[in-house]
Amino acid sequence: MAETDKITENMFQSILNRCPVGIAVIDYDGIFVTVNPEYCSIYGYTPAQMLGQSFTMVFPEETRAPVLAKHQHFLDEGGRLGGEWTVVRHDGIVLTVWTESVPFPRATGGADRLVYVLNITEQKRNQEQMRIAATVYETSHDAIMVTDAENRLIAVNPAFTRVTGYDFADVSGSHPDIFNAANQEDCLYRDMWRRLHEDSFWIGEVWDRRKNGEPYLKELTLTVVRDLTGKVQNYVGVFSDITERKKNEELIWRQANYDAVTGLPNRHMFHDRLEVTAQQVLRSGQNMALLLIDLDHFKEVNDSLGHNAGDTLLAEVAHRIMRCVRGVDTIARLGGDEFAVIIPELNRPEQAERIARTLLASLSQSFSFEGEAMFVTASIGIAIFPHDSASLEGLLRNADQAMYAAKAAGRNCFSYFTPALQEAALNRMHISNDLRRAISGSQFQVYYQPIVHLHSGRVVKAEALLRWNHPRNGIIEPMRFIPVAEDTGLILQLGDWVAHQAIEQLALWCRSYDPAFQMSINLSPVQFRRNDFSNMDWVRELETRRLEKDALTIEITEGLLLNAEPRVNDNLMHFHEAGIQVAIDDFGTGYSSLAYLQKFDIDYLKIDRSFVEDIDGVGLDLCEAMVVMAHRLGLEVVAEGVETRHQRDMLTEMGCDYAQGFLYSHAVPARAFTSMLETTPVM
Numbered sequence: 001m002a003e004t005d006k007i008t009e010n011m012f013q014s015i016l017n018r019c020p021v022g023i024a025v026i027d028y029d030g031i032f033v034t035v036n037p038e039y040c041s042i043y044g045y046t047p048a049q050m051l052g053q054s055f056t057m058v059f060p061e062e063t064r065a066p067v068l069a070k071h072q073h074f075l076d077e078g079g080r081l082g083g084e085w086t087v088v089r090h091d092g093i094v095l096t097v098w099t100e101s102v103p104f105p106r107a108t109g110g111a112d113r114l115v116y117v118l119n120i121t122e123q124k125r126n127q128e129q130m131r132i133a134a135t136v137y138e139t140s141h142d143a144i145m146v147t148d149a150e151n152r153l154i155a156v157n158p159a160f161t162r163v164t165g166y167d168f169a170d171v172s173g174s175h176p177d178i179f180n181a182a183n184q185e186d187c188l189y190r191d192m193w194r195r196l197h198e199d200s201f202w203i204g205e206v207w208d209r210r211k212n213g214e215p216y217l218k219e220l221t222l223t224v225v226r227d228l229t230g231k232v233q234n235y236v237g238v239f240s241d242i243t244e245r246k247k248n249e250e251l252i253w254r255q256a257n258y259d260a261v262t263g264l265p266n267r268h269m270f271h272d273r274l275e276v277t278a279q280q281v282l283r284s285g286q287n288m289a290l291l292l293i294d295l296d297h298f299k300e301v302n303d304s305l306g307h308n309a310g311d312t313l314l315a316e317v318a319h320r321i322m323r324c325v326r327g328v329d330t331i332a333r334l335g336g337d338e339f340a341v342i343i344p345e346l347n348r349p350e351q352a353e354r355i356a357r358t359l360l361a362s363l364s365q366s367f368s369f370e371g372e373a374m375f376v377t378a379s380i381g382i383a384i385f386p387h388d389s390a391s392l393e394g395l396l397r398n399a400d401q402a403m404y405a406a407k408a409a410g411r412n413c414f415s416y417f418t419p420a421l422q423e424a425a426l427n428r429m430h431i432s433n434d435l436r437r438a439i440s441g442s443q444f445q446v447y448y449q450p451i452v453h454l455h456s457g458r459v460v461k462a463e464a465l466l467r468w469n470h471p472r473n474g475i476i477e478p479m480r481f482i483p484v485a486e487d488t489g490l491i492l493q494l495g496d497w498v499a500h501q502a503i504e505q506l507a508l509w510c511r512s513y514d515p516a517f518q519m520s521i522n523l524s525p526v527q528f529r530r531n532d533f534s535n536m537d538w539v540r541e542l543e544t545r546r547l548e549k550d551a552l553t554i555e556i557t558e559g560l561l562l563n564a565e566p567r568v569n570d571n572l573m574h575f576h577e578a579g580i581q582v583a584i585d586d587f588g589t590g591y592s593s594l595a596y597l598q599k600f601d602i603d604y605l606k607i608d609r610s611f612v613e614d615i616d617g618v619g620l621d622l623c624e625a626m627v628v629m630a631h632r633l634g635l636e637v638v639a640e641g642v643e644t645r646h647q648r649d650m651l652t653e654m655g656c657d658y659a660q661g662f663l664y665s666h667a668v669p670a671r672a673f674t675s676m677l678e679t680t681p682v683m
């Protein structure tokens, strides 16, 4: 063999050995004549295992014969034979290979075939994946849009066009914010971009607009596609139109939580609200009232007029209940003819009672159905949380029990669960009933208590204090009936009456005793808020009786000035302009803000009797502080509840101006007061 042939042969061998393509030579019978390492490695055999074997060894059993026939056919015919084959590796793993064979003339004459093989299993698999992905993309129900790194649209799928109405041509290169509905909040997008930067992923609900302008709600998933270096390549958005689904969910939620007849929350929602309100109440340390309202004899309406009438009535009842409560209160229909009201932020039990009373009054008005008048009443049970029960089941039971008590008491009334509250309520109710009669039946009388000028010991003023001479119960203290008169509004009439009495009496004492004599009357906050004193007939009365205007002082409490509404402000102005003086009663028991003493031009400060009572304790410093402060602000001071000489002396010493109390006299009828003035004008 020539030297060059030798080199060629070596070179050929080393090419075969290193070539990354599988190469084999196969003879006519299909027997391997040569195999290179890559060929063996593709099939997982050693060269020894392959050489001398039929090349069909790597084919599945059933294809071996046809493959060999094809091989021989092509050997006969000549030409290239190429294609993809499914073969089985030595370890049983199925591969896809691409082979091509060409005739390979043998030195000894005749021809073998030279075969080269590429393992394309991986590519095949990828291709398949791509095909599946493309199918999904094309056929997906969800809309898909892809944007580039600058967030410009570069692809959309058919579902996108179906949902939005936009073809790719319409939106290609656009920024997806062209779809946004105007009412979307900015913070949603801010949150979205933040999440995309941090997690490369965001899911949420967004309102967008279709091409035809119609808004729709979509559930959108956004994913950021990054390259190996982490740089953003694409944003992929997948979304579906959930407008209908949302609507249905809302409908289902409404049906589950609201009553169809009245539109009120149902029992389910009621329990939720009760729970939430109870939590709030516990946090704030307040009380909450639960009112259970059961219509009396509702079944008869249903039975006699039919269910239509029944439903109409229930809806109207719901309406009336709504008008009787505040926005923060919850009303619910618990079922049948049973309603509930939750009253949070309850300061006094009477608040619940007032609502119950208004409810009863409102429901007792006739209802009209198809031109006919219907009447219905209700029984109301009131339980207070956490006062009556620390658990909500307990509270419901209590309210129920109270409601049955109201039914048993003759219906069309309310009942508290707690006997003491119920008793107090009954008492108030009696008082309220009796009060109306008392006004017309002149059972009231004004008593007067002297106010003494401390320096001179002279009686210079009187405070008018109302007494009720009840035909059965005797004298009733104002503290027991004034709150009821305030609740029922009777205080307006009563207050005017007291003022007229007091002014008339004042005129008498001014004439017969001392022209500079002065009179104090108490005004309820309710009078201040409801009355407009701009056109006060008392002022005219002062004039017609030729009294000095400053002869009259009105006493109000601190609470009125705190957050004073415009009406209160105006009224104070009117008093001030009319020269009528203003005193702060029971000073020191409320908010005691100094700011309003000046702001509202107050003339007197009446130190509450609790401080005077404690004048040998901390009361001393407090009284002194109030006197000094009042004088500094140009106010005079009246000490209330002076019962002992010691108290009087201490107050005199600290410079207090006036004193009032049992030491001098209780409040007494006018006649007794007159004789006191005549006998002991200096005390």
Ligand code: C2E
Binding pocket: 449, 464, 465, 466, 477, 478, 479, 482, 495, 498, 522, 523, 524, 555, 585, 586, 609, 640, 641, 642, 643, 660, 661, 662, 663, 667
């Ligand atoms: P007030 O205006 O602070 O009246 C002083 C109360 O203290 C009076 O009670 C009086 O009898 C009592 N008092 C006076 N000196 C002493 C004392 O030395 N020791 C003790 N323990 N008590 C003393 P009264 O007459 O029962 O009136 C209670 C409250 O009812 C009054 O407090 C006032 O707020 C209100 N009131 C009375 N009359 C009227 C009225 O005509 N209209 C309004 N809106 N409220 C009135």
Ligand code: MG
Binding pocket: 463, 522, 555, 585
């Ligand atoms: Mg007073």
Ligand code: MG
Binding pocket: 585, 586, 606, 608, 640
């Ligand atoms: Mg007082």
